[in-house]
Amino acid sequence: MEVELGKIQAARSSGREMPRMGNVRAMEPRDIPAVSSMFTRIFRKREQEASAELQNYVETIFFGSPLYAPEHGSIVYDDGTGGIGSAILAIPMEFTVNGRRTVAKLLCAFMSEGKAGAVGAACLARAMRATRQDMCFSDNSSPVSADHWVAGGGVVLPIQSLDWRRSFRPFRAWGLTVGRQVRLLRSPMLSKPLALADRLLRRRRPRTKPDPVAGCTTHAIDPAAFVDLAEPMLQRFSVRPVWSRSEFDWLVTVARLNTPLGELLCREVRDESGRVIGAYLYFGKAGERATVLNVVCEAGREFAVTAQMFHALDAEGYALAVGSSQPFLMNAISRQRWLSFHHRGYFCMVTRHADLKDAAQRNDIYVGGLASESWSRLLTDF
Numbered sequence: 001m002e003v004e005l006g007k008i009q010a011a012r013s014s015g016r017e018m019p020r021m022g023n024v025r026a027m028e029p030r031d032i033p034a035v036s037s038m039f040t041r042i043f044r045k046r047e048q049e050a051s052a053e054l055q056n057y058v059e060t061i062f063f064g065s066p067l068y069a070p071e072h073g074s075i076v077y078d079d080g081t082g083g084i085g086s087a088i089l090a091i092p093m094e095f096t097v098n099g100r101r102t103v104a105k106l107l108c109a110f111m112s113e114g115k116a117g118a119v120g121a122a123c124l125a126r127a128m129r130a131t132r133q134d135m136c137f138s139d140n141s142s143p144v145s146a147d148h149w150v151a152g153g154g155v156v157l158p159i160q161s162l163d164w165r166r167s168f169r170p171f172r173a174w175g176l177t178v179g180r181q182v183r184l185l186r187s188p189m190l191s192k193p194l195a196l197a198d199r200l201l202r203r204r205r206p207r208t209k210p211d212p213v214a215g216c217t218t219h220a221i222d223p224a225a226f227v228d229l230a231e232p233m234l235q236r237f238s239v240r241p242v243w244s245r246s247e248f249d250w251l252v253t254v255a256r257l258n259t260p261l262g263e264l265l266c267r268e269v270r271d272e273s274g275r276v277i278g279a280y281l282y283f284g285k286a287g288e289r290a291t292v293l294n295v296v297c298e299a300g301r302e303f304a305v306t307a308q309m310f311h312a313l314d315a316e317g318y319a320l321a322v323g324s325s326q327p328f329l330m331n332a333i334s335r336q337r338w339l340s341f342h343h344r345g346y347f348c349m350v351t352r353h354a355d356l357k358d359a360a361q362r363n364d365i366y367v368g369g370l371a372s373e374s375w376s377r378l379l380t381d382f
Helices: 002-014 029-043 052-063 114-127 143-151 170-178 188-204 223-233 245-255 302-315 327-333 354-361
Strands: 023-026 075-078 084-097 100-112 136-141 155-157 162-167 217-221 239-241 263-270 276-285 289-297 320-324 339-343 346-350
Touching: 023 114, 029 052, 029 084, 029 100, 052 084, 075 114, 084 114, 084 354, 100 114, 136 143, 143 155, 143 346, 155 354, 162 170, 170 188, 170 320, 217 223, 217 302, 223 245, 223 263, 223 276, 223 289, 239 354, 263 302, 276 302, 289 302, 302 327
Parallel strands: 100 136, 289 320
Antiparallel strands: 023 075, 075 084, 084 100, 084 239, 136 346, 155 346, 162 320, 162 339, 217 263, 263 276, 276 289
């Protein structure tokens, strides 16, 4: 360091112009236009400036959380001339880890452009190393990013890296899934033939339909009530979201902005005595897709709650349901017919705390849904 300072002082005394040095700093509201446009160029392959709608959304989710503080939010690499060459977008989320509370960072996007961006990306990556983080995670990392997480002292959670898909009306579900790449299959003209094929299939093969659970019933509740049911059911996990009322209400509010996924809905499951044994929170797009964010249940009631959930979603008329995998639900969900698993992206985590890392590797952790990025419009829109 003394040598570097000596060179700088010598340059100043000789009158030579000094190059500006870049630095890693917290993202500020004034950076939103540059960061949003970088997101558009890198992830949407469009050269135009970011729309006002995208910029407003970036401000809402990366500066609007009640947990937001500069040290818990997004970071950028300022190249020293006012330019932003790279950025990591992050949302603070509070977790309890073996009884202590910590504000984790959910990483939503890692972006860089040009030579300055490459230098900045390396600096940002060093800032995210395990030795510097209480808890930092991402639920959709690429293979290259996953390798960087591991190199930085992190871990990959393989089960949480999977999505499950349960088809109720297989032909319609196929049309919806493939239609994302083949525009012709999104034509309303195909919906009637596909619906007819599904009716014939379900008539000839009744086991296509999920069976109800004897004695169990499903009831609609307001999504805001989900957290009250979830809190005692999540006590069995050493690592779990805190979901304070202010944070949970904010998450529900911003999740509801993701209208392409449909309406945010919630259901509770009761047993034959009327006792609530589980609940699930999901987006429902009528006649198409149910995107399940979170499922909770009493220990030992996983089979009943998930089976009743699938029966109810089928009865509501969805063509398919999708959701992120959770280790404690894998055995129950895997019993379903017409179900498959797909790799969504790597679920990665870094932490300087050995007990948190150990709990994650033992699957003694509850993450995903509202405790991840599944609700964000950045994954489905813009």
